Amino acid sequence: xxxxxxxxxxxxxxxxxxxxxxxxxxxxxxxxxxxxxxxxxxxxxxxxxxxxxxxxxxxxxxxxxxxxxxxxxxxxxxxxxxxxxxxxxxxxxxxxxxxxxxxxxxxxxxxxxxxxxxxxxxxxxxxxxxxxxxxxxxxxxxxxxxxxxx
Amino acid sequence: xxxxxxxxxxxxxxxxxxxxxxxxxxxxxxxxxxxxxxxxxxxxxxxxxxxxxxxxxxxxxxxxxxxxxxxxxxxxxxxxxxxxxxxxxxxxxxxxxxxxxxxxxxxxxxxxxxxxxxxxxxxxxxxxxxxxxxxxxxxx
Numbered sequence: 001x002x003x004x005x006x007x008x009x010x011x012x013x014x015x016x017x018x019x020x021x022x023x024x025x026x027x028x029x030x031x032x033x034x035x036x037x038x039x040x041x042x043x044x045x046x047x048x049x050x051x052x053x054x055x056x057x058x059x060x061x062x063x064x065x066x067x068x069x070x071x072x073x074x075x076x077x078x079x080x081x082x083x084x085x086x087x088x089x090x091x092x093x094x095x096x097x098x099x100x101x102x103x104x105x106x107x108x109x110x111x112x113x114x115x116x117x118x119x120x121x122x123x124x125x126x127x128x129x130x131x132x133x134x135x136x137x138x139x140x141x142x143x144x145x146x147x148x149x150x
Numbered sequence: 151x152x153x154x155x156x157x158x159x160x161x162x163x164x165x166x167x168x169x170x171x172x173x174x175x176x177x178x179x180x181x182x183x184x185x186x187x188x189x190x191x192x193x194x195x196x197x198x199x200x201x202x203x204x205x206x207x208x209x210x211x212x213x214x215x216x217x218x219x220x221x222x223x224x225x226x227x228x229x230x231x232x233x234x235x236x237x238x239x240x241x242x243x244x245x246x247x248x249x250x251x252x253x254x255x256x257x258x259x260x261x262x263x264x265x266x267x268x269x270x271x272x273x274x275x276x277x278x279x280x281x282x283x284x285x286x287x288x289x290x
Contacts, residue, residue, distance in 0.1 A: 026276070027276065030274075030276050030277060031186065033277070034186075034193055036193075039189055042189060045185070046186060049181060049182040049185065053182060080225075080252060081180075083252065084252040084273060085182050085183075087252075087273065087274055088182055088183055088186055088273065088274045
């Protein structure tokens with residue numbers, strides 16, 4: 001049982017750190033609170049949708065910004081969608097970069113947009129990694145017969 | 151000859167009102183947001199249906215369906231939230247319609263409100279916003 005308690009402690013500490021470092025915000029907590037016996041995998045399912053959406057949008061952004069003549073309205077539309085889905089799961093740092101990104105779209109600033117694209121890719125990659133680690137910890141706790149602490 | 155005491159059935163009878171679930175129509179094209187809002191509203195004890203654009207919402211009402219509350223996204227393909235709300239109001243729909251938008255500028259929200267919304271919130275919905283909406287619905 002000691003092992004489970006240690007894992008639970010690890011999960012709580014890791015989650016707290018993600019909030020402290022600004023990777024996640026209260027919206028993520030809202031999602032966790034929606035998970036119950038009727039929706040036992042809700043958070044994983046929602047976050048998986050976020051991963052799919054984001055990867056598609058990041059590819060589309062790269063393609064759109066690679067064109068000779070950049071369609072900034074199209075870029076803005078993709079960033080707007082990415083901002084929406086990141087804010088829905090509480091991925092604060094991704095959301096923040098999207099806000100800056102949209103300002104560069106408004107100004108039709110190619111260099112600014114390209115920099116933001118790189119930044120948003122980095123932030124997405126970081127939060128994806130951290131969420132996958134969090135879910136692995138949860139799986140370890142459940143496999144050891146424990147329950148997920150809230 | 152005695153008669154039983156006459157009782158007025160309407161006075162004596164206790165009218166038992168069964169608590170009917172609030173019905174909610176979520177009008178939203180993004181599957182991620184659809185999922186979150188559906189689970190959230192269900193958790194609050196409402197009966198939820200989801201459609202993917204404004205036209206589907208209007209078609210539902212044309213077919214005779216009605217909901218206590220409509221959560222209307224702004225940006226959607228085929229028919230957006232502004233057009234759908236205008237259309238529903240012109241049909242005489244008096245359901246509570248609450249806009250839910252990613253647009254956060256005051257001017258954008260005011261513009262959306264002009265379509266006939268009762269209220270408008272910036273996404274994402276959270277427990278606090280849902281509570282406010284449902285309390286307002288119950289008070290009206």
